[in-house]
Amino acid sequence: MTSFTYIRDRVWHKINLSSSKCLFKAGREVIIKSVLQLIMLYIMSIFQLPFTLINTIEKIMNSFWWGHGHTNQRCINWLSWEKLSMHKSHGGMGFKDLSTFNLAMLEKQGWEFLTKPRCLFSCLFKARYFPTRPAS
Helix, strand or coil: CHHHHHHHHHHHHHHHHCCCCCCCHHHHHHHHHHHHCCCCHHHHCCCCCCHHHHHHHHHHHHHHHCCCCCCCCCCCCCCCHHHHCCCHHHCCCCCCCHHHHHHHHHHHHHHHHHHCCCCHHHHHHHHHHCCCCCCC
């Protein structure tokens, strides 16, 4: 968890830069979808983030969505993050479920590794971890 705290700090910093009191819901939706959820994109494609970190970041984004992201007051979140991360046609806001998205990004890397054995990543991985196995 401590090696990934800079991700939480970057999300917190971006929320503090944008004043949530002056933004309407549409502005907060754009910030969450295009800035906050994409901060972790590269790291999520390489590492599986700890559940506690993902849970903390989702709580921060939920607080920001309800308009009290950078205050220490306890306020009411009218819907849980699970409901907000549902597709819009099912009554949610379409935010990404970060744990599912993290697994999908890792599975994409695994699929690339299996289907493209001649790519640079596959060759480096096989040379490092399976040096006696012949290349396919």
